[in-house]
Amino acid sequence: MRGLSEGREATVIGAPPRRGACGGRRQATRALVARIVAAGIVAAASVRGMADDAPRAGSVPPEMLLGARRVAVLGDSITYDGRWVADLVAWMEREGTEAEVIDVGLPSETVSGLSEEGHANGSFPRPDVAERLDRVLRVVRPDLVLVCYGMNCGIYRPLDEERFGRYRAGMERLHAAVEAAGAKVVHLTPPVYDARPDKPGPAAEFFPDGEAAAYDDVLAAYGEWLLSKRADGWLVIDVHGPMKAALLAARAADPAAIFAPDAVHPNDAGHWAFCRAVLAGFGDDSFASADSPAVLGPVLPEVTARLQLLRDAYLSAAGHLRPGMKAGVPLAEAEARAAALTRSIRTRRLQLLGSAHQSGEWRMPIEWPRPPVVAPGPAPAEAAAVPSDAVVLFDGTNLDAWVDGNRWTVADGLATVRDTDISTREAFGDCHLHVEFRTPADTTGKGQQRGNSGVFLMGRYEIQILDSFEDGTDNPLTYPDGQCGALYKQRPPAVNASRRPGEWQTYDILFTAPRFAADGSLANPGRVSVLHNGIAIHVDTEILGDTAWHAPPTYRAHPDALPLRLQNHGNPVQFRSIWIRPVAAVEPELID
Structure with missing residues (x-):
């Protein structure tokens, strides 16, 4: 098709006419189109459309x-x-x-x-x-x-x-x-x-x-x-x-x-x-x-x-x-x-389909099914044993491993949330994180005000902590992707494995951090698996971005390791044991 697309040069039109020599151009335009219509090139109805510009x-x-x-x-x-x-x-x-x-x-x-x-x-x-x-x-x-x-x-x-x-x-x-x-x-x-x-x-x-x-x-x-x-x-x-x-x-x-x-x-x-x-x-x-x-x-x-x-x-x-x-x-x-x-x-x-509510919350036009309740069994009386290769973040003695840890209360081997979030002094990436917590036995709040805290991986990807034990006193129930164990505002837990408020609970979180290319674009999303009280509630769940209340999830480039954060949401949630095991990729070596 050389004649169509190769070797064509634009036809150059010469200098413009002298100003003032083009009076009545709009009438001439309509007259020319009318002549074309008369020749059968344009339908008369189309010409009438020129006058009103109707959609x-x-x-x-x-x-x-x-x-x-x-x-x-x-x-x-x-x-x-x-x-x-x-x-x-x-x-x-x-x-x-x-x-x-x-x-x-x-x-x-x-x-x-x-x-x-x-x-x-x-x-x-x-x-x-x-x-x-x-x-x-x-x-x-x-x-x-x-x-x-x-x-x-x-x-x-x-x-x-x-x-x-x-x-x-x-x-x-x-x-x-x-x-x-x-x-x-x-x-x-x-x-x-x-x-x-x-x-x-x-x-x-x-x-x-x-x-x-x-x-x-x-x-x-x-x-x-x-x-x-x-x-x-x-x-x-x-x-x-x-x-x-x-x-x-x-x-x-x-x-x-x-x-x-x-x-x-x-x-x-x-x-x-x-x-x-x-x-x-x-x-x-x-x-x-x-x-x-x-x-x-x-x-x-x-x-x-x-x-x-x-x-x-x-x-x-x-x-x-x-x-x-x-x-x-x-x-x-x-x-x-x-x-x-x-x-x-x-x-x-689905998250991007949402819009900002007048309260500031990002609300999505979706509804998750209510996770079925699974009884996890009795709470352990003592904290789990700490692996020999773990980095201990709290063992009941102090919060020295945390920035602003001195603003929380540590007494009787327990850390109680007070007036600020706290973050680890050390940065972590891929890891196995173990957290033992309990929500307050005094269940006066409703929904998101009921024993609320959160574990923020890398300071931005939250696994929700909340009293989500369903006994009829907690109505109205909060949204499924905001209940205990949820990857907040992204995915609810597969099941509700919560214990009664005041009873000890555990998270074992297996986290793979997201990776970013040199230009800041996302190379691989983060992924997370979670055991709540020993029961799988997330299995290799893809993290869609940061877990914000006021905006849809979005990835923003960051280092491969960042501090862990625990949230203050105004409720005296308590912790008794927190440790983390950094996980490095295992690579084979060629045999000579």
């Missing part, structure tokens, strides 16, 4: 996007920027997609193959997507392609038949090439051109004074033609109409509202308006009506990092003619790092 109903089944294997997103600098793509992908992750989305937008690019004279101060003509399209399809191997061009395709001049024809021909070639590669294609109409008197944008050079905003009519015409292609079986989502309506509504509420500070490149509000239109096109009216992408916030950082990583790698691998682009890492490395980000997002999906 159009969703026209593409959401399963096409959510059920795809690999999705390529083609476009210009607005797509390369990627904020609307990140918002869309964050929504996809919330919906449980397994798709891999690869943003291959390229700044300055067109589908029309046109470039203005002196573009980029004469350093290079605008790239034509046809030059690289075959390579992108071969390297990315998508089964679905989203396409959005138009902003650059009219090269910021009034509508005329030649440039309009080049846009249509380029889009038809692209459509045919994607289908020939075995992928489906969904077209998006161009976004709005947000010209204002103080910021007319690049169209000011080609329109009479004060009329640069008329370039948006050119984009509307391009969009109306795309919408007319639905009659030929094309899948088309209208971005321009809903985005224009959203801009007008925002400006009616606040005359200073802006979607694109330079008239071309959207800000956060503009990218969200773009994405809302795409979501409506895929049938999600609920998200499409949201004022901001705040609900997607927990997913966005890793989604954005993954998109940028893959974007740079695939742009470099496929090649292009635009100078000044950031080089990506090799594809194998990019895919491996992206897979780690994907795993992080999808293993935490």
